[in-house]
Amino acid sequence: MPAIEVKHLNKTFRIPHEKRTTIFEALTGVFKPPTYETFHALKDINFTVEDEEALGIIGVNGSGKSTLLKIIANILPPTGGNVNINKKITPFLELGVGFQPDLTAAENIKIYATIMGMQRREINDKLDDIIEFAGLEKFRDTKLKNFSSGMQVRLAFSTAIQTDPEILLMDEVLAVGDMEFQQKCLDTLSQYRKEGVTIVFVSHDLGAVRRFCDRTLLLNKGEQVVLGDTGEVIDRYVYGGGKEASSPDNTVSENESEPSEIEETIEDKASRWGDRIVEITDVEFYDKFGNRGSRFNSLDPMTIRIFYHAHKKVSDPVFGISLYSEKRENLFGTNTELKNVELYTIEGKGHVDLMIEKIPMIAGRFLLTVAVHTRDQKPYDWHDKQYFFDVIPTCRNVGLFEVPCKWKI
Numbered sequence: 567m568p569a570i571e572v573k574h575l576n577k578t579f580r581i582p583h584e585k586r587t588t589i590f591e592a593l594t595g596v597f598k599p600p601t602y603e604t605f606h607a608l609k610d611i612n613f614t615v616e617d618e619e620a621l622g623i624i625g626v627n628g629s630g631k632s633t634l635l636k637i638i639a640n641i642l643p644p645t646g647g648n649v650n651i652n653k654k655i656t657p658f659l660e661l662g663v664g665f666q667p668d669l670t671a672a673e674n675i676k677i678y679a680t681i682m683g684m685q686r687r688e689i690n691d692k693l694d695d696i697i698e699f700a701g702l703e704k705f706r707d708t709k710l711k712n713f714s715s716g717m718q719v720r721l722a723f724s725t726a727i728q729t730d731p732e733i734l735l736m737d738e739v740l741a742v743g744d745m746e747f748q749q750k751c752l753d754t755l756s757q758y759r760k761e762g763v764t765i766v767f768v769s770h771d772l773g774a775v776r777r778f779c780d781r782t783l784l785l786n787k788g789e790q791v792v793l794g795d796t797g798e799v800i801d802r803y804v805y806g807g808g809k810e811a812s813s814p815d816n817t818v819s820e821n822e823s824e825p826s827e828i829e830e831t832i833e834d835k836a837s838r839w840g841d842r843i844v845e846i847t848d849v850e851f852y853d854k855f856g857n858r859g860s861r862f863n864s865l866d867p868m869t870i871r872i873f874y875h876a877h878k879k880v881s882d883p884v885f886g887i888s889l890y891s892e893k894r895e896n897l898f899g900t901n902t903e904l905k906n907v908e909l910y911t912i913e914g915k916g917h918v919d920l921m922i923e924k925i926p927m928i929a930g931r932f933l934l935t936v937a938v939h940t941r942d943q944k945p946y947d948w949h950d951k952q953y954f955f956d957v958i959p960t961c962r963n964v965g966l967f968e969v970p971c972k973w974k975i
């Protein structure tokens with residue numbers, strides 16, 4: 567039996583149309599019934615989470631992730647459809663709700679742990695561990711009103727993890743705290759995974775989603791875009807394009823000019839998707855002197871130039887790349903939207919450059935996916951791992967990447 571079943575889930579919010587801000591408006595409007603607008607936050611969402619599975623939920627701001635998690639946690643009622651939960655659920659949502667500002671950290675932990683279902687003795691035994699995990703030893707007897715919001719969430723998270731969850735719902739907790747605390751949260755998540763806890767994990771941190779989640783659900787404007795293998799969803803739908811990618815074809819467009827030497831030699835002519843309203847016509851690599859090539863020194867600058875042809879006026883296109891090792895492990899991905907670069911409107915032929923300040927890879931062959939898509943992740947043109955370049959070592963370190971570091975003795 568799956569741990570969670572979500573069937574035909576819908577959620578609408580009623581948003582009041584007019585706001586009476588003056589006394590006159592309030593008096594004259596008193597007999598007018600208020601009008602509402604209906605906002606569809608979730609539209610026909612269907613999925614199951616299997617026992618011991620970790621499911622990621624991703625999507626841009628406002629796509630409905632938190633609303634979905636709150637309905638699963640029974641904090642919000644659905645407007646339509648239903649959710650079946652077949653195990654004990656522990657939501658790490660709205661962490662710290664119920665904290666009392668005039669009580670100390672230790673006192674708040676006791677109350678909060680009681681709300682989370684822990685026994686008094688268990689709480690007393692674990693109190694020191696909770697405070698230590700939160701890194702708040704010095705603030706044990708400080709009143710909560712003197713805590714920053716980050717400190718409060720750390721305290722709530724540290725308390726909440728002491729419970730014994732079977733299903734864990736986590737909403738963006740990793741955005742809280744410093745690097746060290748985030749690492750502790752990730753370690754806790756790994757531990758839960760090992761113990762077979764079923765996890766639903768909402769995050770903007772795609773690296774963490776990739777590490778922890780077997781499958782991932784992508785939402786957009788309240789709709790379920792795709793649910794599938796995490797790597798596939800992130801590579802193909804976030805960096806690469808979308809599902810309405812039409813039928814995949816393995817051909818290279820007819821009007822594409824002579825294939826570059828890089829394309830020519832690549833053995834695996836991988837997939838290409840998209841309606842090609844904006845077409846990627848070529849990809850070229852340049853070294854620090856502006857020479858085109860396919861072999862680069864490690865730690866040198868490099869530019870990836872993507873040539874396109876927009877067959878009509880297109881607003882807000884997003885260009886993206888994904889880098890892979892020769893073994894096809896995804897190493898890095900980015901796009902113009904993630905880097906807050908607006909292209910506004912494009913038409914006709916042009917190019918965009920991705921400038922790499924220092925190639926961090928030490929040595930080897932690297933594959934590249936290049937894509938152009940809409941902000942809604944519908945692909946115009948997606949070239950999956952169709953390009954490659956080689957990196958030549960310039961240092962004596964070993965491994966895949968140069969990590970900036972120093973020895974101190």
Ligand SMILES: Nc1ncnc2c1ncn2[C@@H]1O[C@H](COP(=O)(O)OP(=O)(O)OP(=O)(O)O)[C@@H](O)[C@H]1O
Pocket residue numbers: 579580581605607625626627628629630631632633634
């Ligand atoms: N109580 C509410 N009343 C009206 N609209 C709401 C309410 N809660 C959420 N919404 C709207 O529903 C949409 C989805 O919100 P939600 O918080 O679920 O998105 P999200 O994907 O979690 O976003 P983010 O990544 O920014 O947290 C948003 O447009 C939001 O404004």
